[in-house]
Amino acid sequence: MADSPIDDMRERLRGAGYLADAATGTVVHLATALGKPVLIEGPAGTGKTQLAKSVAIMTGKPLIRLQCYEGLDESKAIYEWDYRRQLLQLQLLQGSSADASLTAAGIFGEEFLLSRPLLAAIRSDQPVVLLVDEVDRLDTEAEALLLEVLSEYQVSVPELGTVTARHVPQVFLTSNNTRDLSEALKRRCLYLHLGYPSVELEAEIVRLHVPELSVHLAEEIASLVAVLRGADLKKPPSISETVDWARTLLALGAAELTGEVTRQTLSVLLKYERDIGAGLAELSLA
């Protein structure tokens, strides 16, 4: 199976610091092979954003990131005219005896265009990885803009004409599923649901990031985090919090999980007072 493209992809992702299970490896492989965007959904802290970052590291492509929020519009996502420079240019031109048509051409040149992430990804001279983070926070109108860009990989700027991508960017969209995305956007993407990893995989992730840790302790850490995630928590521990906790335990020189050390360091994993209480109860330490 060593020659399977999926295993090859997983190996390369591992080199970039990301341990992918078979499903994740398959989706990344397909995204590359078919040139389709990937929509990643799942709870917070399961490595959605990290996957895009790791693919950028793996392929050596620059990462362009668009952080979405409510109220994001085209002037923040695609492009904007630099109106201050345009005004200055107008004042300069007023001194000279330029006619009106020349004026219009003069102030809508490329040098007055401010590229925002989407246009930057399309105009780039080299292939890029485009990460559209938390796409579910976009308004419906902005989502339609995004869809337009993702379906044609081109942007039309009325004053300049249509800009078509020289290289199709590798696109990752992440969503926490706070609202339904449009069916059209979903149809265009490959869908990857990232849940929390299995205990074995998480132990491996911990070992990858904290190699000094013993195998035994890494397994115990992963197992305990899995128990905590089963409890009724406001915010279950994320993978990066697991890794942080492993680092903490290493710094404290713990060789094994004990009640004492767990109680002292549980605040690395759980960030709410109520969650700490619930966590201790789940571990019968309360």
Added chain:
Amino acid sequence: MTDGPATESTLTELVDELRAAGVAVSVGEHLDAARALASVPLADREVVRATLQCSLIKRAEHLDAFNLLFELHFAGTRSSSQAQPLAGLADSELADALRVAIGARDGELLRLLAEEYVRRFAGLEPGAPVAGVFAMIAASQAANLDAIRGELLAAASQPGAGESADAGGTGSGEGAGGAEAAGDGAGGGTGGGWRSGAGVIQERLDRADVDRTIDAFRGELQAAIRRTLVADRGARAVTKTMRVRLAEDVNITNASAAEQEAMLAAIGPLAHRLTKILAQQAAYRKRRLSVRRTIHLAMGTGGVPFRLATEPAPPPRPDIVVLADVSGSVAAFSRFTLNLLIALDSRLSRLRAFSFVDGLSEITELVSEARAAGRQLGPAEAARGAIRLNGSSDYGYVMREFASEYSRQFSKRTVVLVVGDARTNYTDPAVGALAEVSERVGKLYWLNPEPRRYWNQGDSVISRYAPVCAQVRECSTLRQIADFVRSLAS
């Protein structure tokens, strides 16, 4: 399943079944799946599964249905008719092997054991119309998993038994820990706590470990039963008997615990859409001048601002009032309603919530408190103030109370949602009181969790309330609620 045409026809069958179950798979997605299959190795089943899943399924709620259908249609090359390496074992030897396999978490052995248990004990005769559920019960009874679990946990809590063996690699660390513990013990009472604390954690981890392995074995049993059934009758027939249902089509009132979990996950997006739409029904607020856009527009006219541009209108803030029946007859549904209220509360600054049975109580505070604490709200808790006499619904009293006490505080910007089955226990429904509320507010909607065929039967008087409501909707499934929300938008 390595040859192309066979896989393609199986894919078409799978797509058909998904559509029959209510998953809208577009032609484009079907083509995507076929194209994706061409660029992955088909020998690895997990890879094939991931390939089809990422191109056909675009919602987390549909994953379970997909996985089940995939299992049935891509049953794989293993089937019960193959060589049976464990056939020679006696029943008692099989039980020993299972205990060892669970103790050692040996996945491959567990899979083989599951095949064997199903072959011997599930009672699946070729051609006989036995449902998978009974086979599962028979097989897991024969495996006696609870006894094995108890035994393994008892063995694990024996001091020193397995632990020292596998902790051999960390000898120095062990030694240090032991010395420290001894020191603590000498120091006083804390020493005992320290040691027992370590034991408690180890015990909890062992328990989790055993539970996970046993769950995995249960999964293997189920998979083995499905494989046997498919080998016997074909995927299509088995799919029919399995009744694949999506979370959005499950009747909320009688959903299983797992189905309720799936529904809770869908509440967030629903609340989002609902607040957006309700907001549009209220009046728009004033727009502010946008200096940036105005100057941008002025570029076309040589810098002279002929046209003014405004910022996008801020979303209007509607007053939402929810009046929820939390009586026993709709208890399962009100659990769902309360969760929806909590989700709405995080998005709406002015949400007022009332619960009622035969009394009326405002639970706005309770809802925001539960939201802030990140916990769920049970129907019993919400009903605490809503019971006046005997706890059987009295819509008449509630409507009169609601109209006289609260309707003065409502305005045309208010949208009222009543959630209830309108079962009045044959008392006066006080339609006039609700009419009074309806006239005062912008919109009044009634959501009835009962299937429409039960309406107006027995003590249900929904048709008498209907004339004073803007809309009366059946909302026994998530899909119906989503439809209601969508109908508000148009």
